Amino acid sequence: AxxxxxxxxxxxxxxxxxxxxxxxxxxAKPASPxxxxxxxxxxxxxxxxxSLSRTYAISSSLISFYIPVVIMIVTYTRIYRIAQKQIRRISALERAAVHAKNCQTPAGNGNPAEGSQPESSFKMSFKRETKVLKTLSVIMGVFVCCWLPFFILNCMVPFCGAEETEPFCIDSITFDVFVWFGWANSSLNPIIYAFNADFRKAFSTLLGCYRLCPTTTNAIETVSINNNGAVVFSSHHEPQ
Structure with a gap:
């Protein structure tokens, strides 16, 4: 896919x-002799x-920027809402699991540290995924802030007069500044990605830098619910 x-x-x-x-x-169509x-x-x-024609300027801006941005905003909003629901659901399941363990374990014989480790590991895994989502959201926000001024001007300039006397006109220097402002977005992405450990590991693997580092294993945590409604935490390790 x-x-x-x-x-x-x-x-x-x-x-x-x-x-x-x-x-x-x-x-744009040239003037006649x-x-x-x-x-x-x-x-x-x-x-x-x-000089761009009005039809091409608007259609290309819609297809290459405005429509994708709307789709990304709607998608990230839905992901954020689903993540919030999952956080509340997991918290409720964890509280129910702790309550069930406390009811089934005799007083004085329980060892709370036994079940807390998988739960803590799962929380850490979920926090990492949340950080990845936040990083992608920041990248999308920076992308919109860098390119939105250019695409606004890109739709306005074709409607300007030749002498720049009509409203909504912009001089060439200002237009070029916003063009470079949009291109600068590409230089900001590596800086933003570098703040997330998961992206650093992924890039080091793609670039072959992992060969310079010792082999480590990543813990994979899962949570499930058995037929009795109890929460089951499990974890395993796989090579990086």
């Missing part, structure tokens, strides 16, 4: 950027024309 989604993302990128640019669908100097139009034809 991951490869399919990646392929779809690259296919949409090619359809939005490469093909329209090669076929000159993205540029009767409206101005034909010599100026001939000179402009030899230069790179970066």
């Amino acid at each position: 991951a490869f399919v989604l990646i392929s779809v993302a690259w296919t949409l990128s090619v359809l939005i950027s490469f093909i329209p640019v090669q076929l000159s669908w993205h540029t 009767s409206d101005g100097n034909a010599t100026a139009l001939a000179e402009a034809a030899d230069n790179c024309d970066s």
Whole structure:
């Protein structure tokens, strides 16, 4: 499924950027010679024309930014709500399990440390997953903050007049600043990823850096409910 989604993302990128640019669908229609100097139009034809048509500017911005951002916000909101429900459900199950153990264990013979270790390990595993979700949320927030100004201007500039006298116009320097502000987002992602230990381990594995470190094992904790309604915690180790 991951490869399919990646392929779809690259296919949409090619359809939005490469093909329209090669076929000159993205540029605004040039003025006719009767409206101005034909010599100026001939000179402009030899230069790179970066003016976008209104249709292409709006459609490309919707497909490449606005629609994906809305989908990501809705998805992360649902994940956050589900995670909160799971946290409350797990806490309730843990309290029920502790209460059941206290009722079944004779006074003075119980050893609370025996059952606390799997529960503590499970809580640590859940906290790690929550940190990963928070890291991804921060990355999405930074992405939106970096690229939103550019895509707002990208939809406004095609509606500006040639003399920049109409409303909602922007000068080229300000536009370039926001373009670079969006590109700077790529330099911020490695810094944000570095704050999460799980991402550091994943990147070290992909880059082959794990060979320089001793082999360790990762504990995998699971929680389940048996037929009697009791909570069962289990853990096992697997090579990194």
